[in-house]
Amino acid sequence: MTDKILAALRKLDLISGEQAATIARHEREKPFSLYYELRTLLSLGVTLLSTGLGLLIYQHIDTIGHGVIVASIALLTAAGFAYAYRKRQPFTWHINPRSSASADYALLLACLLLLTLVGYLQYQYTFFGTRYGLLVLLPTVVFFGCAYRFDHRGVLSMALTGLAAWVGVAIAPVSAFTQNDYSLPHLDSAAIGLGLVLAAVGLASDYLDRKKHFSYTYMLLGSNLALVAATSALWRGYSEPGLLSPGLAVVLILGLSAALVWYARRTHSYLFLLLGAVYGYVAVTYAYFQLENMGSGFLALAWFYFPLSSIGIVALLLNMKTILGNHEHKGL
DSSP: OHHHHHHHHHHTTSSOHHHHHHHHHHHHHSOOOOHHHHHHHHHHHHHHHHHHHHHHHHHSHHHHOHHHHHHHHHHHHHHHHHHHHHTOOOOOSSOOTTOOHHHHHHHHHHHHHHHHHHHHHHHHHOTTTTOHHHHHHHHHHHHHHHHHHHTOHHHHHHHHHHHHHHHHHHHSOTHHHHTTOOOOHHHHHHHHHHHHHHHHHHHHHHHHTSSGGGHHHHHHHHHHHHHHHHHHHHHHTTTSOOSSOHHHHHHHHHHHHHHHHHHHHHHTBHHHHHHHHHHHHHHHHHHHHHHHHTTOSOGGGHHHHHHHHHHHHHHHHHTHHHHHOSSOOBOO
16 A cells, blocks of 8 residues: 555656655564554453453362462452552652553552452352452452552443442342342432442543543443433333432433433544433433323334434434544544
8 A cells, every 4th residue: 555655756756766665665674563452462362361260269279278379369469569569659639641651551450360269258258258348349449549640441340230239238138139129210310320320420520630540430430320221210100119210210310311422422433422422312212202192192103213213323423523523533
């Protein structure tokens, strides 16, 4: 491809033969970045290592011994945290460009092993008894501290996931976990509340310029959590009334979708624009067919709804760049 372009430029007398030879030599000899390939391999290695340790424990639990397993996991966890601490950079509220990739993945591995250690202690020794909230809260607090101290967005995602789990454990009766019954209506409202709080934290982080690069993670997880919970309230319907009626759920989804579109335009993010469009479409479709079922005269238009809405989606996809503005796009 480079040779063809250079030949075309030479034919138009836009560059000299010496310049073409210099450019061709530079293209052949310039270094090739393996940054993303190496980080992908490191992520895969951490995942495979933590998975392999779990399988090793499962297959040889009777021959290795519980004490040896606990001690080995604890030592590996401590080694990961120690290495990350040794390679730490000075704390800053902004992104730290000098962070070490090896320390980042050692920290991620240590956090995954900590989860394995806590889970194993609870399973084998009932270390936390029936205090399931404490079982989830302790790793979550550690993850939040590590995410902010070591500027690690992957660990922040784990912390937010743990926080959501802790909120669910805290408000649900023990029977929800011992009997695997997660269909409690008030869990929807708790998830919506937590999602809105996380989204608000993300906006505040962006506005105050305090770990501004964390706002994407907060907004993504928070908005999805709130919208998924509100959408589940739609399917719950009036036959299983919860704290959030389907009508209020539609209004909430539309409001959050509009907020996501606003945030997408502000940050020039394809992902948030798509999220707002998809969830908004679900809410509008649900409201439309509810009105139709109530006999509001919308039956004749039902044949046109999906073709017209499909055209609208195609128009959105074709005009996403115009909607977001001509800037460098983030997210997707």
